[in-house]
Structure formats: structure tokens, C-alpha cells
Amino acid sequence: xxxxxxxxxxxxxxxxxRFIRIxxxxxxxxxxTTALYFLIFGKxxxxxxxxxxxxxxxDYIVPGVILMSVISHAYANVVSSFFSSKFQHNIEELLVAxxxxxxxxxxxVSGGIIRGLLVGVVVAxxxxxxxxxxxxxxxxxxxxxxxxxxxxxxxxxxxxVLAESFxxxxxxxxxxxxxxxxxxxxxxxxxxxxxxxxxxxxxNPILYMINAFRYGLIGVSDVDIQLAFAMTGGFIAVLTLISxxxxxxxIGIKN
Numbered sequence: 573x574x575x576x577x578x579x580x581x582x583x584x585x586x587x588x589x590r591f592i593r594i595x596x597x598x599x600x601x602x603x604x605t606t607a608l609y610f611l612i613f614g615k616x617x618x619x620x621x622x623x624x625x626x627x628x629x630x631d632y633i634v635p636g637v638i639l640m641s642v643i644s645h646a647y648a649n650v651v652s653s654f655f656s657s658k659f660q661h662n663i664e665e666l667l668v669a670x671x672x673x674x675x676x677x678x679x680x681v682s683g684g685i686i687r688g689l690l691v692g693v694v695v696a697x698x699x700x701x702x703x704x705x706x707x708x709x710x711x712x713x714x715x716x717x718x719x720x721x722x723x724x725x726x727x728x729x730x731x732x733v734l735a736e737s738f739x740x741x742x743x744x745x746x747x748x749x750x751x752x753x754x755x756x757x758x759x760x761x762x763x764x765x766x767x768x769x770x771x772x773x774x775x776n777p778i779l780y781m782i783n784a785f786r787y788g789l790i791g792v793s794d795v796d797i798q799l800a801f802a803m804t805g806g807f808i809a810v811l812t813l814i815s816x817x818x819x820x821x822x823i824g825i826k827n
Contacts, residue, residue, distance in 0.1 A: 576671065576672065576675050579669070579671045579675050579679075580675050580678060580679055582679075583666075583675065583676070583679025583680070583682075583683075584679050584682045584683060584686075586679075586683075587649070587653060587679065587680060587682065587683025587684075587686075588683055588686055588687075590653060590683070591649055591683070591687050598645070598649075598687065598691075599690065599691060599694055602641045602645065602691050602694060602695055603694050603695070603698055605641075606637060606641065606694075606695045606698045606699070607698055607701075609633075609637050610630065610633075610634075610637070610698070610699060610701075610702040610703070611702070613629075613633060613759060615630070615702065617629075624760075624761050624764075624792075625761060625763075625792045626792070627790050627792055628703075630702055630703045631703050631704075631705060631790055632761070632786070632790070632792070633758060633759055634699045634702075634703050634705055634789065634790075635782065635785045635786035635788075635789045635790065636756070636757060636758030636759065636782045636785075636786065637695060637699070637758060638692050638695045638696050638699065638785070638789075639692070639716075639717065639720060639781060639782050639785045640753045640756075640758055640782070641688075641691050641692055641695045642688040642689065642691060642692040642717060642720055642721050642724075643688070643720060643721075643724045643749065643753060643778070643781075644724075644745065644749065644750075644753070645684075645687050645688045645691040646684040646685060646687060646688025646689075646720075646721040646722075646724045646725045646728065647684065647688075647724040647725065647727055647728040647731075647744075647745060647749060648728065648745065649683055649684040649687040649688070649725070649728070650680050650681060650683065650684035650725045650726075650728035650729045650732060651728035651729070651731045651732045651735070651741045651744075651745075652732075652741065653680060653683060653732075654680050654728075654729055654732035654733070655732040655735050655738070655741050658732070658735075658824075658825065659738075663825060667822075667825065673816055673819040673820055674816065676819060677729065677812075677815050677816060677819060680725075680729055681722065681725040681726055681729060682725075683725075684721065684724070684725030684728055684729075685718065685721040685722055685725050688720075688721035688724070688725065689717060689718065689721055692717060692721075705789055705790065707788065707789055708787065708788060708789060708790055708791035709787065709788045709791070710788070711788075712784065712785075712787060712788035712797065713785060713788030713789055714788075715788075715801075716781060716784040716785050716788060716800070716801065716804065717785060719781075719801070719804045719805065719808060720781045720785070720804065722808055723781075723804060723807050723808050723811065724749075726808065726811035726812060726815055727744075727811060729815050730811060730814055730815055730818065731744050733815070733818045733819075733823065733824045733825060734818075734823070734824050735824070736824075752776055752777075752778045753778055755773065755776055755779075756773075756776050756778035756779040756781075756782050757773070757779050757782050757783060757786075757794060758782060761794055762774075762779070762794040762795075763794065774795075777803060777804075777807065779794070779795065780795050780799065780800035780803050780804065781800060781804055783795045783797075783800060784797050784800035784801065784804075
């Protein structure tokens, strides 16, 4: 049996060193943005809103802000890295090497997961300045964070494979991810919405991930936790199969 650990480790190390080397662009901006979120929404506005499901408004928004950062940076790392390899024609060297598709996929996705989780830790540390969070369920918190980072790293990979220009890799984050994240219950509870909007919100998959993560941190959720895990796991399986199929067919890469 061929050992692909060296190829996998090399690819993962390349992805991690790539975003760490430019940490002022990858790790510093989310810290500043997060501080502004907590200052404006948590301190200035939240002080007038009282509690949400028994938690202070500041404590309530912390999980959503953390996971929103995980989502955006796990996605951004993979889509930018893989498309840059396509654009600079570096990907051909990897494709002709005796490396299976699953190693290529896992290598790039691992970089996205690590960056997403690292940014999540940075945001969590910033949140401690503004809120006093005691983790309600560590297993749920860590598991859903890893699963969410994995899901959106896979989504970023698919976007990068299908993209034909740099404009194509910005469409999904700007017009899909950002609206779904903000409408996923980051700054409010679904119970605050009118009936029809509650029903519409239940079709947003990010809502389930954010609420599962919120349950893990503060023990509050608007959705069934088991459903949130099942939905996230199902999406991961589907996107993994799609990614491997695209690599196998060479769609967007070999043509």
C-alpha cells in the first residue's frame, strides 16, 4: 500500500504557512472587525435590548459572531488558494504527480479548516474582553465548529474549481454567504421574527450551525441540535462527493 502521508503533510503545511505568512491580512482583520461588532451591537445597542432567552444580548451574539468568522475564513482560504494555483498554472504540477484526488482535496480543505478554526479562536479571545462566556458543552462546541469549517472549506473548493476569473470567486461570498450568515440568527433569535419569516429562516442551513454552536457555548438554541448535526453532516458528505467528482473529471482544471 502506497503511503501518501508525505504528500498530504506537504500540501497541508503549504496551505497553513501561506496564510500565516500574511497574518496581517488573514488574522488581524477579523480581530478588528469582531471588536467593532461587540462594541457597537453588544455594548451600545445590546445594553438597551435586555436579555434573549435568559442570556444577555452580548452573550447571545458571541457564538454567532465567532462561527460567522469561521465560515467566511474557511471558505476564503480554500477558494483563493486553489484558484490562485489554477490561475498561475501551478495545479498542473500537482495533477501530474502520483497523488490521488482525495489527498489533493484533503490537503486544501485542511488548510481552510485550520485557518477557520484559528480565526475562530482569535475571535473567541476578543469576545472575552466584552463577555463572560462559560462553555456549556465543549464536545458540541468543538464538533460543530470543525464540521462547519469543513463544510465551507469544501464549498470554497468547489467554487474555486468552477471559477473562471477572480470575479467568480467573489460572487458566492458576497451574494450568498454574507446574506445567509447575517440572516442565520447571528444578531437575533428566530422567535423575534414574524411567523412567515420564521418559516423562511428555517430553510437557511447556516441558522442550524450557528444555533448548535450557540447551544454548545451558552446552552441556548432555536433549533433541534440533532437535526443541526445531521444536516451539517449530510452537506459535508454531498460536497465531498461533488468535489471528488470534479477532480476526477477534471472539470474546470484540465480544460
